[in-house]
Amino acid sequence: MVEPETRPRGGIDLGGTKIQAIVADADHKVLGEARQPTPTTGGPQDVINALADVMRQACVGAGLNADELGGVGLGSPGDIDARQGTIAQAGNLPNWTGAVPVAEMLGAALGTSVAIGNDVSVATRAEFELGAGKPYGSLLGVFWGTGVGGGLILDGKEWEGRAAAGEIGHMVVKRGGALCPCGRHGCMEAYAGRKAMEVEARRRHDEGEHTDLFKIMKERGRDRLTSGVWERALKHGDQLAEHLFERAYLALGAGVASAINLLDVEAVVLGGGLGVRFGDAAAARLAEAMRPHLFNDDRPPAVAVAALGDYGGALGAAMLVGP
C-alpha cells in the first residue's frame, strides 16, 4: 500500500505567454505562487530553466525548498506523453523539436519527481474538482484565449480519447470559412482565437478600417493584442473590436452548441484569458449564441465562468502528483 502524499505539491502551468507556478497543500490551498513570462528565444533547456526558476520562487513564498515538495505537476501544451514524461510539438515554445524529456530534466533541476499532463485537461479537472464544475457530473471546459482549447469530464472522469481529445477549437463551424492559425479553414478558433482575431484586425486595419486596437497596444507597450488591449478597445466602443468579438461569440456559440448536441453534458465551464477577463458577460453572451444551435433548446446546459482564475491550470497540474 502506498501512503497518500501529504507534503505540499508544486503545480506549474506552462502557457504560451506566461509560466504560473504554485505550491499547494493536500487540501489544494495555495501556500505560495510565482509567475514570469515564457521564454520566446533559446530552446527547451531555457524553458526548463525558467520552469525551475519560477517553481523555486513559489517555494520561497511557501517557506520551503523545492526538494521538500511531494512532487511537481506540469500542465503543458503540445503532444504530451505522460508515461514517458516527454513533450513534443509544442509549437508556441521556442525551437522545440522532437520529444523533450521534460519530466526528467525538470525533476533533476528541482530535486523532486515531476508528472506531466495536458494544460487544458488539468485546468478542466481543477474546475471540476474545486471550481465552477463542482456541482456537475459531466462538463465541457472551454478555454478561450490565444487559441480555444477544450477539456471533457464525462461521468466524473477525464475523457482524453487516444490522448488527443478536446480540440474543440478545431471543430468546423463554417466549411470553407476563415483560415485558422492551424492551417485549416472554418475552425471555431479561426474566428474566436485571440491570435486569429489579431490577424483579422490587422488585415482590416491595413485595408484602412478604423480601429484604436493597435494604438492602445502601443500605448501599453505591447507587441500583440492582449486581452487587456481588447478590453480597453471594447470599453471605448471601438467598432472593429466590437465586430470581431461578436464574430467570435457567434463562432463559439455554434461550436460549443455542436459539442453539446453531440455529448449532452450538464455544464460548460468557460475559462482561458479572454473567458476569465470577460467573465459573466462572456458566459451570458456565449449561452445566448449557443441557443439557436442547441437541438434540445428547452434544456440548455449551465454555462459558468471558471472559478479558479489564473491559478486553475497550476492547481490542476499539482493534482497530477499522486497518489
Place this chain on the structure above:
Amino acid sequence: MVEPETRPRGGIDLGGTKIQAIVADADHKVLGEARQPTPTTGGPQDVINALADVMRQACVGAGLNADELGGVGLGSPGDIDARQGTIAQAGNLPNWTGAVPVAEMLGAALGTSVAIGNDVSVATRAEFELGAGKPYGSLLGVFWGTGVGGGLILDGKEWEGRAAAGEIGHMVVKRGGALCPCGRHGCMEAYAGRKAMEVEARRRHDEGEHTDLFKIMKERGRDRLTSGVWERALKHGDQLAEHLFERAYLALGAGVASAINLLDVEAVVLGGGLGVRFGDAAAARLAEAMRPHLFNDDRPPAVAVAALGDYGGALGAAMLVGP
C-alpha cells in the same frame, strides 16, 4: 441472484419508413425475422398494432409464440424514457402526442415484457458488440439515412449524456447555412440527410435544373427519393444527384471530423440506409472528406461500414432484454 435469460429474445427496430423485427438466441443468432412499412396514418395504437404484428410474424419464422420470448427490446426514435417505458416527440410517427406508454401497451399485446431504447444507441451498441466496431474500445456510430444520427461508445460504454447525446446531425458545419428539417440553419443534416437532400433536389428541379431523380422515383412507384432512387440516378451519372451527394459528403466530412477532434475515438462506424447502401465507397469518401478537417491528420480514426446491415437496429434492441 437473477438467472441469465436463455430464452430467445425479440428485437424491433422502429424506423420512420419500416419496422424490422427479429428473434435472436442468447448468442445473437437470428432465428426469425419480419418487416413491414411503418404506418403513416392513424395514431400510436396503430403503430403499436403494427409493432406487435411484425414481431409475431418474426416469431412464426422462429417457430414459437411471442409469449414464449424472454422479452422484447424496441429501438425507437423520439424522446425515450427507458425507465417509464414511454416514447415522446417521435416526429416521424403519425399523430404521436405526449409520452406514449409503449412498453406497457406492446407488452400487453405480445404477452411478454418490453424494454425501450434509443434506435441509434442500440444500433451503435450492436455494431460495437457484434459488428464493425468489435476491434475497438471507443467509437462513433454515424447513421446516415433520412436524418443523420450518432451513437457513442466510450471505453466500452454507451455515452448518452443527460439522455440526449448523439445528435451529430445537428452539429453546425456552416454557420448561417442551409435550412435543416429541424428548423435550424447549417446543421450537418441540412446537407446530408436524405430528407433535406430531397427538399433541395425538388427546389432545384422546380427551378428548371435537369435531373432524372423524380422520373426514377415515379417509375419505381415511390412517393419520395429512397436510397434506391438515389443509387439509380448516381449510376446513370445524374449531375444533380452527383452534386448533392458530393455536398452531403463534404458536410459529413466536416461534421464527423469535428466530432473526432473533440473526442478522438478509435473508429467511425458508418451505418443507416444510405451508409449501408453505398458501403465501402461511402466510407472511403467520408474518410477523404474528413481529412482536411482532422486536427491530428497523421492519425485518422478507422472508418468502417456497419456490418450488421438491416438487422443491426433490431439486434441491438434485443440486447435491451436483460439480464
